Amino acid sequence: MADTTINKNVLADSGIQQRHKVHQHIVSITVTVVLLAICAWFYTAFSSVHVVDLGVGSNLKVSGLREHWRQGDVVVMVRHAERCDRSTNPCMGDADGITSNGRDAALAVGAGLQKMGMDHVRMIASTKTRTQQTAQLLAGHSVAAQDWINDCDGGRGRPQGQWREPGAGNAQWLYRPV
Incomplete structure (x- = not known):
């Protein structure tokens, strides 16, 4: 071409x-x-999920949680602080317990709970070292140990009711099958 x-x-x-x-x-x-x-x-x-920081401003008052807490209408479930066996941080004690960082976190949470008031609080924990350490740091004293807490079936049929404060509001243990 x-x-x-x-x-x-x-x-x-x-x-x-x-x-x-x-x-x-x-x-x-x-x-x-x-x-x-x-x-x-x-x-x-x-x-x-949006988590509201109840320690900021008037969030605690607006939430209504403090009044329910004072009436004993709140159930708080805490597993445990940072585990030694899943961390490189130094342990507080035994290897099946919590770390020093976990201890500091549990003390901080415990201080917050103390500010809320512990008049209607009944604490229990599993027999595991890490949960006993965490619970004692939260409460500031030893906490009753219960084997049934380790059972992962949601505690169905367990004696949770005996741990409620008599006449302390309407708090309930809830179980929803998965």
Whole structure:
């Protein structure tokens, strides 16, 4: 084919068109990635559970928790502080207990519970070293140990009621089968 002006223009235009198409694909992919990132951010920001810090401002008062706590209507379940066997932090004592960091965390939580008042509080813990250590740090004294707490069936049929403060409100132990 002879090299003519018409052929040169057609060939030059097809190169420009190819570059334009590549540019369009890059822009489309970039816009898609940005939109997906924005959607992911909105999903995580607005669909996750929002935990209110009751120690900030008037959150505790607004929540109504303090009044329910004073009436004995609240059940708080704490597992244990940081475990020695799953941490590289130094242990507070035995290897099946909690770490020094766990001790500090349990003391801080215990201080918060003490501020709430412990008049209607009845504490129990499992027989495991880590839960006994955590419970004692929370309460400031030794805590009754119960074997049935280690049972993972939700405590169905267990004597939880005997640990409630008589006439101390309407707190209940709840069990929902999975």
